[in-house]
């Protein structure tokens with residue numbers, strides 16, 4: 266059977282559309298033709314072609330061409346024949362057919378470190394910078410929840426990509442934020458277009474960067490599952506009031522009243538076809554994304570981070586969010602008084618000795634919590650419904666926004682301009698298992 270012009274023209278059009286419809290996946294497909302994985306890519310692509318709904322003559326021709334490269338790599342592919350079919354050079358042709366048929370990176374198990382949590386703890390204890398685990402663990406992967414303007418991602422790439430490249434290793438960097446970069450909200454922290462483009466089109470094939478905007482961190486797993494666990498899971502400057510109140514301790518009605526007292530009157534509304542939250546402050550209505558006052562609480566955040574990271578880092582945590590997180594990781598039940606909102610004047614009473622020590626830390630100083638709660642309830646997924654619990658084997662708390670050599674996000678960098686805010690907190694947590 267020979268291929269007629271119409272089939273080839275139609276195939277080339279579909280290839281072009283696949284690229285136009287998903288530029289990010291197209292950029293990421295460079296990874297599929299890196300020397301260490303291309304043979305595997307060709308094998309998987311051949312299988313995908315065989316099982317595809319492509320026109321039979323086209324399918325057979327493609328299989329024949331691909332079979333010549335599967336063990337010997339791209340150089341062994343019949344270049345002219347492949348170009349005749351796709352109009353592209355072999356590298357682009359393979360990437361493009363992969364995109365069309367949904368052949369993505371191989372199973373990402375190698376990215377997940379095989380280190381035990383005991384070893385992870387030992388590494389973190391011995392380092393001034395928890396992110397240095399990326400250089401020591403056998404998989405260098407990081408997920409950032411609520412990534413904002415992606416300053417942190419750029420800092421991580423600057424600091425870690427070169428040494429990882431030199432060691433012949435990849436850096437996997439996934440970031441997400443509930444803000445949609447195409448919307449007008451969140452000027453300061455919205456994913457910055459130029460930075461996003463620089464990261465997405467970074468020249469190094471060793472960087473696997475992926476950003477999801479308009480994505481709730483608690484949706485993780487529904488759209489792009491990513492690896493089951495990353496070496497490091499991060500949340501820099503966790504949103505307030507999202508994590509400033511624990512609903513299971515305070516109750517939703519009391520939190521709503523508290524928000525009205527502290528933030529002003531608010532209501533959901535529709536504006537120019539969009540759902541928005543309107544908040545009345547000093548006689549003026551301000552507009553926010555509709556989810557701005559969704560309160561998930563620290564238990565949800567700790568549950569997510571502990572599932573997703575071998576090491577969890579919370580940077581530039583403001584005072585209210587810090588109290589609420591600390592309340593959930595201190596061992597004594599007295600740290601979790603039902604229905605009590607924490608304030609400067611009552612936290613010492615509820616948290617006792619561990620807090621006295623922490624509150625004396627000067628900016629730049631740190632302390633390791635001598636004891637950590639072992640039965641933190643899971644609140645997400647079926648494990649939450651079954652009443653499962655977990656613990657952290659190591660929790661280190663630092664005072665301050667920035668630390669020498671430690672990559673941080675945008676909010677940490679501007680914390681010193683927030684004159685009404687007390688110095689924030691930086692937590693490094695190693696989940697028990």
Ligand SMILES: C[S@@+](CC[C@H](N)C(=O)[O-])C[C@H]1O[C@@H](n2cnc3c(N)ncnc32)[C@H](O)[C@@H]1O
Pocket residue numbers: 410411412413414441442443444451454455480481482483500501502503504505507581673674675676677
């Ligand atoms: C205070 S900003 C911090 C941004 C950035 N991490 C930094 O350090 O500058 C909090 C960020 O969390 C995002 N956010 C809030 N709730 C979220 C959710 N449920 N899922 C994902 N992102 C969320 C906000 O859109 C915002 O960008």
